[in-house]
Amino acid sequence: MQKSQNKDSYTKLSLIWDFLKGSRMFFLISILAALFVNGLEMISPQIIRATIDSVIGDKELELPLFAVSLVERAGGIKTLKSHLWLIAFTIVMLATGSAVFRYVNMYYNSRGAEHFAKTMRDRLFAHIQKLPFSWHMKNQTGDIIQRCTSDVDMIKNFISEQLTAVFRIFIMIALSLCFMFSMNIKLTAVALVFIPVILGYSWAFHAKIQERFTKCDENEGVLSAIAQENLTGIRVVRAFGKENFERERFEKQNQIYTNEWMKLCVVLSLFWGTGDLVSGLQIMLVVVLGSYLCVKGEMTAGEFIAFVSYNTMLVWPVRSLGRTISEMSKAGVSVERICYIMNSLPEQDKPDALTPDMRGDIDFDHVSFGYGSEKILSDVSFTVKAGTTFGILGSTGCGKSTLMHLMNRLYDLPEDGGRITIGGVDIRDMKGEWVRQHIGMVLQEPFLFSRTIAENVGIAKDPVTLTEIRQAAAIACVDESITDFTRGYDTLVGERGVTLSGGQKQRIAIARMLMQKTPIMVFDDSLSAVDAKTDAMIRGALKAELADTTVILIAHRVTTLMEADCIMVLDRGKAAEMGTHEELMERKGIYRKIYDIQMALAEEVEQNGA
Numbered sequence: 001m002q003k004s005q006n007k008d009s010y011t012k013l014s015l016i017w018d019f020l021k022g023s024r025m026f027f028l029i030s031i032l033a034a035l036f037v038n039g040l041e042m043i044s045p046q047i048i049r050a051t052i053d054s055v056i057g058d059k060e061l062e063l064p065l066f067a068v069s070l071v072e073r074a075g076g077i078k079t080l081k082s083h084l085w086l087i088a089f090t091i092v093m094l095a096t097g098s099a100v101f102r103y104v105n106m107y108y109n110s111r112g113a114e115h116f117a118k119t120m121r122d123r124l125f126a127h128i129q130k131l132p133f134s135w136h137m138k139n140q141t142g143d144i145i146q147r148c149t150s151d152v153d154m155i156k157n158f159i160s161e162q163l164t165a166v167f168r169i170f171i172m173i174a175l176s177l178c179f180m181f182s183m184n185i186k187l188t189a190v191a192l193v194f195i196p197v198i199l200g201y202s203w204a205f206h207a208k209i210q211e212r213f214t215k216c217d218e219n220e221g222v223l224s225a226i227a228q229e230n231l232t233g234i235r236v237v238r239a240f241g242k243e244n245f246e247r248e249r250f251e252k253q254n255q256i257y258t259n260e261w262m263k264l265c266v267v268l269s270l271f272w273g274t275g276d277l278v279s280g281l282q283i284m285l286v287v288v289l290g291s292y293l294c295v296k297g298e299m300t301a302g303e304f305i306a307f308v309s310y311n312t313m314l315v316w317p318v319r320s321l322g323r324t325i326s327e328m329s330k331a332g333v334s335v336e337r338i339c340y341i342m343n344s345l346p347e348q349d350k351p352d353a354l355t356p357d358m359r360g361d362i363d364f365d366h367v368s369f370g371y372g373s374e375k376i377l378s379d380v381s382f383t384v385k386a387g388t389t390f391g392i393l394g395s396t397g398c399g400k401s402t403l404m405h406l407m408n409r410l411y412d413l414p415e416d417g418g419r420i421t422i423g424g425v426d427i428r429d430m431k432g433e434w435v436r437q438h439i440g441m442v443l444q445e446p447f448l449f450s451r452t453i454a455e456n457v458g459i460a461k462d463p464v465t466l467t468e469i470r471q472a473a474a475i476a477c478v479d480e481s482i483t484d485f486t487r488g489y490d491t492l493v494g495e496r497g498v499t500l501s502g503g504q505k506q507r508i509a510i511a512r513m514l515m516q517k518t519p520i521m522v523f524d525d526s527l528s529a530v531d532a533k534t535d536a537m538i539r540g541a542l543k544a545e546l547a548d549t550t551v552i553l554i555a556h557r558v559t560t561l562m563e564a565d566c567i568m569v570l571d572r573g574k575a576a577e578m579g580t581h582e583e584l585m586e587r588k589g590i591y592r593k594i595y596d597i598q599m600a601l602a603e604e605v606e607q608n609g610a
């Protein structure tokens with residue numbers, strides 16, 4: 001994947017911290033509430049211990065001073081003995097308090113997490129909008145979508161389940177240990193020995209889980225990309241009867257993906273199994289040793305029961321810490337995948353980028369370019385005089401669209417690849433957005449949004465009236481076809497315009513561009529899907545409308561561009577011939593050859609049809 005990274009690029013931590021903006025307060029409240037829950041939970045075992053030892057037994061009451069004075073105020077141990085409900089009531093009150101704080105904890109945690117996920121999705125989408133066209137060409141749509149959905153969810157779940165949990169865990173461990181130490185040092189030492197063991201094996205599994213999860217995530221991306229491509233190209237798949245081939249391709253990748261998850265599950269099962277074994281051993285040791293100490297009289301029965309409670313409160317958090325580590329491994333992978341997007345450089349203009357008048361001459365000056373190492377254009381030079389029509393003729397793949405991508409700054413011309421100037425200003429010195437705002441472009445296979453025809457045509461102008469839309473459509477010779485639809489301009493264009501013919505789509509796209517009223521207009525093979533008669537009609541209408549517009553007309557049909565003020569023949573990335581139709585005809589070069597062939601073909605078709 002691409003190397004270019006932001007100067008102040010995100011690390012995994014700084015990314016999370018930044019995305020937490022706006023939800024930090026929610027998490028803080030949630031964490032505070034969690035601390036209260038823990039504090040309250042820690043009190044119950046002490047009440048049980050005191051009850052067993054001093055209310056049921058005869059040991060002197062060992063509680064903090066404020067608790068002792070509370071008991072005194074209630075009437076001392078004697079009253080407690082005859083009113084056991086007082087103890088039950090205290091425990092219920094503690095449980096209620098704990099429940100309230102737990103609610104606050106969960107509520108603010110969810111709020112924080114949802115807000116966090118929303119911020120993350122918004123920021124990702126906004127950033128992707130700004131990334132250069134070349135980035136989009138390099139990265140598969142399905143994979144990008146997966147990063148914005150699955151990966152975002154993975155991180156959200158980690159934050160919502162683990163962020164406050166981590167704080168709770170540490171507090172639980174610290175408090176449990178305090179109480180345990182206060183009751184029996186020897187037994188605490190035994191319980192403690194296991195903590196490094198549990199943490200140790202969690203850490204050891206961490207790397208393995210991370211490695212496995214990366215594989216799962218990558219393969220999910222590949223699977224999404226396959227599905228996305230298939231759905232986008234479903235018509236081609238059907239037309240060529242490739243359903244089985246596509247199904248097999250999907251199934252194969254799905255199998256790989258499933259296998260990767262199975263491997264991850266094996267690692268996770270081993271991880272949790274080992275955890276059960278280790279913590280089981282720890283609890284067994286504490287119980288056995290505790291009973292022994294009780295029998296020897298070094299511990300009271302109440303202390304023993306309270307100790308075992310605290311031990312459970314210790315073991316679970318330590319094990320959860322293991323879980324946190326394993327979840328962290330998974331979330332870490334997702335964060336990295338999102339970092340990749342956020343750290344990809346958005347399209348950047350020079351600091352003092354210009355916004356000059358775009359009605360000047362367009363000059364391609366020794367332009368050479370290749371997408372990779374292979375040269376697509378070599379040393380192409382030509383000038384389009386302002387307000388004239390310039391035709392480019394060439395076979396498919398000779399680099400016509402590439403010329404336009406460069407002029408539109410979808411791809412940037414390298415410093416040593418010559419210059420493209422408009423009105424004498426190098427387009428590299430202009431704002432990218434400015435360039436595209438002033439160059440209208442219609443492509444051979446235009447993309448229409450799944451909205452109404454009116455919305456598609458009027459997309460570039462706001463506010464827009466139906467009259468304006470219809471005017472543009474009339475020039476593009478499509479108004480009649482549209483009004484023939486039962487819903488007229490309110491007809492919904494299916495996903496990628498399934499309900500429209502190629503020619504209709506091209507003409508709607510032409511109307512859409514006309515709405516922009518740009519000083520430069522490019523028709524990149526955009527009359528290829530309409531018949532010769534409509535082609536001529538559209539050109540006639542455009543000529544009248546676009547008197548002072550600079551027009552670049554790209555075609556492989558000579559008749560489409562023979563009326564242009566100047567025509568260039570592009571042959572395998574080189575400007576082979578240039579001149580008016582008459583000049584080129586006289587030269588008897590490639591142009592003449594193409595013309596003769598096409599005319600002969602047209603005649604043949606006419607004769608056969610007649």
Ligand SMILES: Nc1ncnc2c1ncn2[C@@H]1O[C@H](COP(=O)(O)OP(=O)(O)O)[C@@H](O)[C@H]1O
Pocket residue numbers: 137371372376394395396397398399400401402403
């Ligand atoms: N984004 C791209 N990445 C790599 N190669 C590309 C890209 N776009 C076009 N090409 C290649 O560049 C050459 C010229 O393409 P293009 O300019 O679209 O030709 P034309 O418009 O004349 O049919 C072709 O060989 C094509 O395969």
Ligand SMILES: [Mg+2]
Pocket residue numbers: 400401402444524525
């Ligand atoms: Mg093309």
